[in-house]
Amino acid sequence: MKRTTFQERHLGVEKLEDRRLLAVIADAIAPAGLQAEIRVLDPGGVPIGLGTGALGDGVVVQTVPIPILGTYTVEVSGSAGTLGNYELELLLNAAKEDESTGGPTNDTFGTAQDIDSSFLSLGFGTAERGAVVGALASSIESEDFESGSLGGQWSTFSSHSAGRIQVTDSFGAAAGSFALLMDTTISLTPTLNKAIWRVDLSGVTNPVLSFSHADFFDEETALPSNFIGFRNGDGVAISDDGLNWHTVTNATNIPSGTWESVEIDLAAEAAASGMTLGTNFRIKFQQFDNSPLPGDGRGYDEIRITVPDVSSPEDWYRFGLADGQSATLGLTTLNESNPLVDLYSADGTTLLASGTAGEITQIIRNFVDDTTDGTTTYYFARVSGLDGQYSLVVTRDADFDADSDADGNDVLESAADITLTGTVLGSAVASGAPVITAEVEPNDDGVPGGSLSDLPLANDWSSSFLPVGGNQFAATLTGSISAGSVDYLQEDIPQETATDTDMELALVAAIDDGFAWL
Numbered sequence: 001m002k003r004t005t006f007q008e009r010h011l012g013v014e015k016l017e018d019r020r021l022l023a024v025i026a027d028a029i030a031p032a033g034l035q036a037e038i039r040v041l042d043p044g045g046v047p048i049g050l051g052t053g054a055l056g057d058g059v060v061v062q063t064v065p066i067p068i069l070g071t072y073t074v075e076v077s078g079s080a081g082t083l084g085n086y087e088l089e090l091l092l093n094a095a096k097e098d099e100s101t102g103g104p105t106n107d108t109f110g111t112a113q114d115i116d117s118s119f120l121s122l123g124f125g126t127a128e129r130g131a132v133v134g135a136l137a138s139s140i141e142s143e144d145f146e147s148g149s150l151g152g153q154w155s156t157f158s159s160h161s162a163g164r165i166q167v168t169d170s171f172g173a174a175a176g177s178f179a180l181l182m183d184t185t186i187s188l189t190p191t192l193n194k195a196i197w198r199v200d201l202s203g204v205t206n207p208v209l210s211f212s213h214a215d216f217f218d219e220e221t222a223l224p225s226n227f228i229g230f231r232n233g234d235g236v237a238i239s240d241d242g243l244n245w246h247t248v249t250n251a252t253n254i255p256s257g258t259w260e261s262v263e264i265d266l267a268a269e270a271a272a273s274g275m276t277l278g279t280n281f282r283i284k285f286q287q288f289d290n291s292p293l294p295g296d297g298r299g300y301d302e303i304r305i306t307v308p309d310v311s312s313p314e315d316w317y318r319f320g321l322a323d324g325q326s327a328t329l330g331l332t333t334l335n336e337s338n339p340l341v342d343l344y345s346a347d348g349t350t351l352l353a354s355g356t357a358g359e360i361t362q363i364i365r366n367f368v369d370d371t372t373d374g375t376t377t378y379y380f381a382r383v384s385g386l387d388g389q390y391s392l393v394v395t396r397d398a399d400f401d402a403d404s405d406a407d408g409n410d411v412l413e414s415a416a417d418i419t420l421t422g423t424v425l426g427s428a429v430a431s432g433a434p435v436i437t438a439e440v441e442p443n444d445d446g447v448p449g450g451s452l453s454d455l456p457l458a459n460d461w462s463s464s465f466l467p468v469g470g471n472q473f474a475a476t477l478t479g480s481i482s483a484g485s486v487d488y489l490q491e492d493i494p495q496e497t498a499t500d501t502d503m504e505l506a507l508v509a510a511i512d513d514g515f516a517w518l
Contacts, residue, residue, distance in 0.1 A: 020066035021120060023091040024049065025101055026059050026076050034084025037077045043070025052079050056200075058101035063117045085152060094118060094391070097134030097315065106134075109348055112316035112380050119319075119396065126325065127398040134315050135389045137306040140207060141199045144302055145178040147438035153199065157230075159192040160184065164292075171293060174212035174259040174301035182287035183216070183297030190290045192232050196242075197285070199305060201266070201277035207305050209248070209264040209283065211236075214299035217256045221288045223247040226273060232288045234298060236262075238269060239282045246273035251287075251298065259301065266305070314384035319394055320376040321369040328400045329354070329364040329381055330393045339386035343367060346378050361390075366399065 026036040036059045040049030053059030066072065076088055089096075095118040099105045106113040119130035143151075145167045150156070156165045162184045173179040182193035201207055223233035227245050234251035248269045254260050270277055287298035321327055331341040331354065341354040341362050354362035371377050383392060393400065 021063045021093055021095075021118060022049075022066055022072075023063055023094060023096045024051075024061040024074055025089040025091070025096055026053070026086050033082055034086055035079040035082040036086055037079040039073075039075040039077075040064050041073040041075065043068065043072065045073075054102065055082065056084075060096050060098065060101050060103060062098075063095050091133060093120060093129075094131035094133050097132055099315070100135045106316050107314065109316055109344065109380060109382075112318040114318045115394070116319055119394075122398060125397065126322075128396040129393060129398065130319060130396075131391065131393045132317060133389065133391050134383065136313060136315060136383070136386050137208075137308050137388055140201070140204055140305040140307060141197075142304045143197065144176055145173070145180055146176045148178055149438065150180075150195070151438065153197055154195055155198075156193075156195045158184075158194075159232075160189055162186040162189045163191040163193050165193050165195055171216065171297075171299065172214070172257060172259075173299075174214070174261075176301075179214070179299045179301035180285070181293060181297060181299045182285075183293040184290060185292055187291045190232075190288070192230065192286065192288045194230065194284050194286045195300075197283045197303065199281050199283065200279045201281045201305070202279045204277055204305075204307060205267065206307055207266040207277065208308060209236075209266050209303075209305055210261065211285075211303040212259045212261050212301045213251065214259045214301075215251065215254045215256060216294050216297040216299070218251070218287065218289050218296050218298045220251050220253055222250045223286070233286055234288055235286055236264070237284045237286070238266065238273075238275065239284070240270070240275040240278055240280075242280075242282055244273075244275075245284065246270075246275065257294070259299075261302075314382055317381045317383070317392065318378055319381070320378050321396065322376060323372050323374060324369060325396055326366050326368045327364075327379065328366055328395045328398065330395075330400045331362040331383060332391045332393075333361050333386055333388060339390060340382075340384050341392065342382045342384075344380040344382060346380070351379070363400065 022040065024038050024040055026038050033056065035053060035055040037052045038050065038059055038061050039047050040061060042048050049061040049064035051059045051061040074088070074090070076086060078084065095113075095115050097106065098113055099107070104113075105111055113132070115130050115132050118132060119128045121128050141153075143153075147167075148169075149167050158165060163182075164185050165180070165182050167178050168181050169177040169179075171179070171181055180195060182195070184191040184193075218234065221233045223231055223235045223237060225247055227237075227247075228243060229245075233247075235247055236249050237245040237247045239245045246269060248264045248266075249262055252260070267277065285300045285303075289296045289298075291297075319327070327343075329341055329343065331339055333339055339361060341364060342350060343352045343364050345351055352364050352367055354364050367379075369377055369379075381392065381394070383390060
């Protein structure tokens with residue numbers, strides 16, 4: 001069992017400690033032998049959220065109320081004795097799109113996901129806000145190197161002892177702080193560096209590989225279209241057996257230190273070379289040259305495999321309004337897509353289309369329900385026009401601050417008009433310690449079962465909640481449930497009989513006084 005704890009503390013803003021929601025998402029990652037099970041425990045150890053996913057798939061526990069101050073615990077275990085790797089994500093004050101983790105689809109008006117459970121009171125009259133984080137491209141695998149090291153899916157090789165393959169923040173990144181950099185530490189020493197990423201693509205249709213790469217005065221050496229074993233060169237190749245390789249792209253000459261995005265149709269490339277998209281598919285990233293960074297070398301970052309939502313490039317959500325209640329919708333994307341959000345009535349009539357506003361990608365401002373029947377009227381939001389992750393925030397009887405920093409409504413002349421609602425939702429986040437994105441062993445007391453003695457050994461996850469748009473915050477880490485963890489136990493348990501219940505870890509995420517929630 002893997003155990004994560006986090007603390008809910010008073011934030012220095014009155015009336016907010018009893019208005020928190022938590023969404024917990026656990027995804028099995030390659031090799032996908034884990035059937036993840038989640039339990040969320042309150043400070044008294046009482047389960048307040050439960051969920052079990054399918055074998056090799058994700059599981060979501062949606063909008064768990066966090067009603068009191070204290071330390072809450074998230075347990076991730078392998079159901080039915082299954083073992084494997086996982087990625088754990090926590091969302092504060094937002095729901096997660098069910099479809100993005102293998103749940104019911106929301107691609108049509110009739111299958112819209114209800115997000116009423118994500119609404120929280122803002123503490124002023126009837127003002128509330130709800131939110132959901134979703135995606136219009138299903139992410140199969142991803143690697144952003146923000147953990148600061150290579151995970152278990154990676155293997156590396158250098159043809160010379162001077163070869164260097166490192167995850168570092170010393171030379172910039174396409175996004176975040178860290179990237180995968182390759183060079184040689186001794187000048188005039190030709191060296192081949194390669195990093196191989198193993199992914200499970202069994203049953204996946206139309207996967208797309210995307211990544212960013214940087215050139216640090218590195219001369220380009222082209223790889224052949226197909227080769228056996230290895231060849232000197234700069235580029236990316238694929239293999240279904242680790243022996244026969246097919247080049248999907250050769251590196252291009254770009255200005256030193258700049259990052260360029262690349263997108264590859266893996267299904268087409270595999271078919272062209274007679275390869276099968278299977279459980280142990282390999283993607284190899286290469287660099288070949290003869291001098292150290294920054295005078296030579298190559299970088300890779302933001303590596304993802306996605307399946308574009310070709311059949312229905314839109315997501316639908318449903319929420320309710322009381323008689324005369326207003327709603328503002330803000331849509332924010334985490335890439336450079338150009339999305340739209342449209343508002344529909346319950347009979348499918350288009351009511352309003354979005355427009356741009358400040359830092360919010362698209363916004364629909366202050367729609368007012370005009371019914372007088374004393375019942376809740378449901379409205380539907382359609383998100384479309386993008387390929388990637390997004391955040392949708394809906395406020396009731398409150399406006400939305402579309403500009404949270406200095407280029408927005410920070411002076412009298414650009415003051416936001418809140419005449420209709422009298423209430424506005426904004427956000428502020430204080431900086432903190434570096435984020436934690438991967439477990440650091442040992443982080444338990446070596447005794448089977450969770451106990452308070454685990455907590456002093458916990459990894460500190462205090463500053464891992466980062467903004468994902470629209471006043472929602474997410475933290476993600478990777479870990480592993482494996483029989484090999486028995487080495488950390490003080491008891492004499494044969495490795496072949498150890499199960500996931502014999503192991504646990506603790507990670508502390510403290511939401512401290514510097515974190516402002518509005």
